[in-house]
Structure formats: C-alpha cells, structure tokens
Amino acid sequence: MLKGRDKQQQFPLGELSPEQFLAEYWQKQPCLIRQAIPGYHCPVSPEELAGLACEDTVSSRLVIEKGGSSPWQVKHGPLQEQDFQQLPETHWTLLVQNVDQIHPEVHRLLDYFCFIPNWRIDDVMISYAPESGSVGPHLDSYDVFLLQGMGRREWHINRLDYSTTDFIEGLDLRIIENFQAEETWELVPGDILYLPPGVAHYGIAKEPCLTLSVGFLAPSETELLGSFADDQIIGRGEGRRYMDADLPLQSHCGEITPESLERIRTMMRAQLSDDRQLDHWFGRYISRRQGEEGHLSEDANIDSAVFARHFAESSYLNRSGGIRLAYIIEDDDVFLFIDGEEFRFKRRSLPAIQLLTGNRRLEYNTLQAAGCDQPFMQFLARLYHYGILYTED
Numbered sequence: 279m280l281k282g283r284d285k286q287q288q289f290p291l292g293e294l295s296p297e298q299f300l301a302e303y304w305q306k307q308p309c310l311i312r313q314a315i316p317g318y319h320c321p322v323s324p325e326e327l328a329g330l331a332c333e334d335t336v337s338s339r340l341v342i343e344k345g346g347s348s349p350w351q352v353k354h355g356p357l358q359e360q361d362f363q364q365l366p367e368t369h370w371t372l373l374v375q376n377v378d379q380i381h382p383e384v385h386r387l388l389d390y391f392c393f394i395p396n397w398r399i400d401d402v403m404i405s406y407a408p409e410s411g412s413v414g415p416h417l418d419s420y421d422v423f424l425l426q427g428m429g430r431r432e433w434h435i436n437r438l439d440y441s442t443t444d445f446i447e448g449l450d451l452r453i454i455e456n457f458q459a460e461e462t463w464e465l466v467p468g469d470i471l472y473l474p475p476g477v478a479h480y481g482i483a484k485e486p487c488l489t490l491s492v493g494f495l496a497p498s499e500t501e502l503l504g505s506f507a508d509d510q511i512i513g514r515g516e517g518r519r520y521m522d523a524d525l526p527l528q529s530h531c532g533e534i535t536p537e538s539l540e541r542i543r544t545m546m547r548a549q550l551s552d553d554r555q556l557d558h559w560f561g562r563y564i565s566r567r568q569g570e571e572g573h574l575s576e577d578a579n580i581d582s583a584v585f586a587r588h589f590a591e592s593s594y595l596n597r598s599g600g601i602r603l604a605y606i607i608e609d610d611d612v613f614l615f616i617d618g619e620e621f622r623f624k625r626r627s628l629p630a631i632q633l634l635t636g637n638r639r640l641e642y643n644t645l646q647a648a649g650c651d652q653p654f655m656q657f658l659a660r661l662y663h664y665g666i667l668y669t670e671d
Contacts, residue, residue, distance in 0.1 A: 289393055290314035290423070290470050296393035305421060305474045308435055310463050314470035315390065320427025320488040321383035324406045327488070330374050331357045337375040341413045341451065344369040350414060352450035368410040371483075377490075378402040379600030384490070389638055391423065391492060396635060397564045397604040403491040407431075407483035415457035415480035420496040423472050426465040429487025433471055434459035434480040454478055465489075495564070502563075509559050510549060520545065557606055558613065558620060565602040566618030574619050574664060582652070585659035588669070595640045595658075595667040603635040616666070627654050634658075640667065 291299050292311045303309040322330075331338035338355030345366030353361060355374075378385040384402050391399065400420065404427070405413075417440060424433070436459055446455045457480060464484065465471060473479055475496060481489065510517070520541065528535060550556065589595060597603075606613045612628050614621045614635075623631065629648035634640060640658075650658075661667045 309472040311470045318468040342370045371407040371411040373405045376401045385599035400493045400495045411483040414453035421494040423492040425490040427488040430484040435461045436478040561615035565615035582656040582659040592669040
C-alpha cells in the first residue's frame with residue numbers, strides 16, 4: 279500500500295491486486311473488470327454535462343455521426359443551447375474534458391486509482407450519448423480506464439497495429455476504416471474497461487448513457503525535448519557559445535567537418551547530462567497545468583497561526599481538482615512541485631509531503647502525527663490562501 283493512503287483504500291480491480299494488474303495488464307493488454315465500483319452512479323447528470331459544455335472555460339466537443347452537416351461532424355465548445363436543440367435523436371456524443379477540476383465528487387473518483395503515480399494522471403472526461411451514440415473506432419496514445427456511469431455501452435476491441443493509411447480521409451476525427459472487432463463487451467454502471475495505448479476501440483451506446491474516462495499523461499519525446507529546451511532558454515539565457523580556437527585550415531569551405539560536428543554534439547550532450555537539472559525540470563514540467571501560470575512563490579500576507587486554528591477546527595482540508603503535485607527525494611532534501619513551481623524542504627518534512635501529495639483530503643490529526651512543523655504549516659497556509667486547499671465552508 280502506498281504511503282499517505284488510507285489503508286482501507288479500495289482499488290477498482292475486482293479480484294486483481296494492484297501488483298497483478300500492473301504486472302499483467304498495465305500497458306500490455308485490455309482488462310474488463312465487472313462491478314469494479316459496485317453500484318456506481320455518475321454524479322454529473324446529462325443536463326449538467328450539457329451546461330458545462332456551454333461554459334467558456336470548459337473544453338468540450340460535440341460529435342455528430344449522422345444528421346449533421348457532414349459525416350462525423352465535430353463542433354468544439356463553448357456550445358450554445360441551440361446546438362442541443364438541433365441534434366438528431368440518435369448517433370451523437372457530447373464529451374467534456376477535465377470534469378475532475380470542476381466537480382468535487384468526480385475529483386474524488388481519482389482516489390480509486392492511487393495505485394498509479396499521481397503525476398501520470400491527466401483528467402477525467404465524461405461523455406454522454408443517446409442510443410447509438412459513438413465517436414467511432416479509434417486509437418488513443420495513452421492509458422484509459424472507461425467507467426460506465428449510467429446506461430449501457432457496448433465496446434468493440436481490436437489489437438491490430440494500425441497506420442495512418444487505415445484512417446478515413448477528410449474527417450475531423452481519426453476514425454479507423456474497415457474496423458473489425460476481435461472482442462465485444464457490454465458495460466453497465468460500475469463496470470470498468472482498461473485499455474492500454476494503441477488498442478483500437480469502438481464504443482456504442484445501447485441506450486442513453488454516461489461514461490467516465492480516466493486518462494493518463496503520456497508525453498512524447500518531442501514534447502519533452504521542446505519543454506526542456508524552452509526551460510533552458512528561459513533559465514540560462516544564451517548559455518555558452520560555440521568555440522573552435524584550434525580551427526585548422528579545411529580543404530573545402532563547404533564541409534562541416536567531423537571535428538565541428540563533435541564539438542556541437544558535445545555542447546548538446548552537456549545540456550542533457552546533468553541529471554539533477556533534468557530531474558528538477560521534469561518535476562516542474564509534469565506538475566504544470568495547461569494555461570496556468572505559477573504564483574505560489576509570490577509574497578502573501580498570511581497569518582499561519584490563524585490558519586492552523588481554522589485547520590484544526592475544521593479537522594481536514596480538501597485539495598482542489600486539477601492540482602498537480604509531485605516530489606523528488608534528493609539526499610537530505612525533498613523538492614515538492616506544484617503547478618510548475620518548485621519548493622525545497624528538509625527531509626523531516628517527507629511524511630507530511632507524502633500525506634499532502636497522496637490524499638485529496640488532508641486530515642489535521644494525521645498530519646500532526648506525521649510531525650508537521652511550523653514551516654510546513656506556513657506552506658499549507660499559502661496553499662490555502664491561493665485556493666489549492668480549502669474547507670467545505
């Protein structure tokens with residue numbers, strides 16, 4: 279069991295242990311878990327989901343397979359009320375991203391998945407579809423747990439390797455042409471289907487239904503290199519320039535000589551050979567929320583004693599949805615990363631940091647038993663000040 283977790287924490291894996299699931303299924307093969315969360319009912323209604331899709335700050339899509347202006351029409355939010363009034367009775371799907379950042383009960387759903395490192399979790403997307411609604415047979419480049427929250431949905435699976443030539447041309451979606459199912463499962467509320475990256479799947483609503491998709495981050499090499507390069511440019515300015523004081527006379531001025539290439543390779547490798555620099559950049563990178571600018575380092579007039587009393591009286595604090603936290607242990611220090619910012623603590627704060635990063639509800643008594651000191655309580659007061667931690671009132 280992970281540190282900082284409730285020992286009674288249940289995992290949505292049926293008879294599988296987390297160790298078995300990770301060894302046999304994670305990024306290897308699909309896994310159907312009947313009644314993974316028995317009696318589960320999606321806390322967001324179809325009407326509420328439609329309301330979220332109309333908000334400017336919410337990412338949403340409306341996919342109309344039949345009855346739109348073109349086959350598999352995609353309309354991106356924010357949507358309007360008239361968009362829903364003009365929909366056909368069947369063959370469409372509404373998808374809303376990052377619902378865990380908006381709805382506390384959806385955010386708490388992530389507690390079921392604490393057997394996967396927090397930094398790997400991306401978001402919870404919720405989709406609604408009437409009968410026959412679908413987004414077509416497709417591939418995802420990330421792991422996903424598909425939790426049925428209302429109604430019945432039929433999933434068709436195919437493990438073939440598909441290339442770009444297998445997709446229908448001229449569509450807004452990457453839909454597989456001539457898809458043939460190898461396996462078919464019907465999910466009811468509480469069932470979960472896990473799919474690793476690259477497994478083709480085709481979900482079709484058998485009746486009006488809601489499906490919650492717990493997706494996981496899978497940054498590409500290009501994304502990582504681009505972010506690291508940007509970080510270096512911002513943090514280091516120009517850096518060292520190319521030098522060749524021992525430049526010999528070349529036989530032809532158009533050649534880039536092996537010696538010149540080796541100097542360039544050496545310069546570039548030097549930027550990637552500093553493990554500590556890479557580690558700290560990755561902590562900042564993976565904890566950063568899209569479109570969010572760091573502000574926790576800014577000075578704030580916070581009375582930590584008043585906060586501590588309020589925390590004690592409330593007995594617990596909740597963590598806001600969408601907040602990314604992770605830490606790195608380095609010798610006698612622990613580096614905590616929140617929303618792309620980095621904070622350094624002594625190793626004695628590790629138990630408190632594990633509680634903060636490992637729980638979406640932080641209990642005051644548990645934190646005190648872990649040896650929370652005054653500097654860390656001051657830090658928690660800052661998180662409370664900026665709304666990262668909050669009480670129900």
